[in-house]
Amino acid sequence: MRVEEIPEMAATAAKTVPVMMPYITAFFMPRQAGDRPDVVPKEAVNFAFIGQFAESKQPDCIFTIEYSTRTAMEAVYELLGVERGVPEVFNSTYDIRSLLHTLNRVRDGQGIALPGPEILRKLLMNKLDETVIGELLENAHLIAK
Ligand SMILES: Cc1cc2nc3c(=O)[nH]c(=O)nc-3n(C[C@H](O)[C@H](O)[C@H](O)COP(=O)(O)OP(=O)(O)OC[C@H]3O[C@@H](n4cnc5c(N)ncnc54)[C@H](O)[C@@H]3O)c2cc1C
Incomplete structure (x- = not known):
């Protein structure tokens, strides 16, 4: 596609379907143990509950995609x-290791250039060499020895 074609294509070729982001309020309602069924209820052999409204054995909070995935795996x-x-x-x-790895990703995998x-x-x-800090930075690919 060329830049000059954009106005014509926007006017004739693009379809926009307006959608609304669903509310997230139900996830944050107060709850207590027993409100939601266990993923695999006691003595269940051929059914389970999965998703945000099932109680996982993992000490996780709901809301995330990961929670749903964990319930399915469980x-x-x-x-x-x-x-x-x-x-x-x-x-x-x-976890400092996770934070440093995140920093590396945020920097598009580029190490830190010391000024x-x-x-x-x-x-x-x-000075950093042979220290725990140096090792952590190196493992996160933030510095190279
Ligand atoms: C506004 C908003 C922002 C979010 N942001 C994040 C985020 O940044 N990061 C994150 O990890 N999570 C986020 N989440 C949460 C995440 O989207 C959900 O936790 C996840 O999508 C749940 O996945 P699920 O497969 O368990 O359920 P869903 O994705 O809800 O899937 C359930 C499916 O079942 C279908 N269904 C329901 N009833 C029936 C029926 N009777 N018969 C057949 N089908 C049925 C539904 O149509 C739906 O497709 C957000 C959620 C919302 C609402």
Whole structure:
């Protein structure tokens, strides 16, 4: 498509179907244990509940796509006796390794270029070398030794 074709195509070839984002309020209603059925209720052998309104065994909060996915995995593994664990929920917000890896992604995989003259950069890198901080930064591909 060429730029000159855009007005003509916008006027004749594009269809816009207006849609509304669904409300998310139901997810945040107060609840307590027992309000939602367990994914695989006690003694159930051929049915399960999946999705946001089923109670997973994982210590996860609802709302996320991951929660729904976990309930489906939990249901299949448990009912079919599959010997696989449902991926665990972990506190990635507080895990410095996850945060540094995120930083690497945010920077499009580019490492951090330390500012300043070469001699200072080398001095700093030597200081970081062999330290836990250096190892963490290197593992997250933020610096290269
Ligand atoms: C506004 C908004 C923003 C969100 N943002 C995020 C986000 O940033 N990150 C994130 O991880 N999650 C987000 N979520 C949550 C995420 O979208 C949902 O948790 C996820 O889509 C739930 O997936 P699901 O397959 O369990 O259910 P759904 O995607 O709700 O699928 C259920 C399906 O069942 C169909 N259905 C219902 N009743 C029947 C029936 N009787 N017969 C046949 N079919 C039926 C429905 O039409 C629907 O297609 C957001 C949700 C909303 C509403």
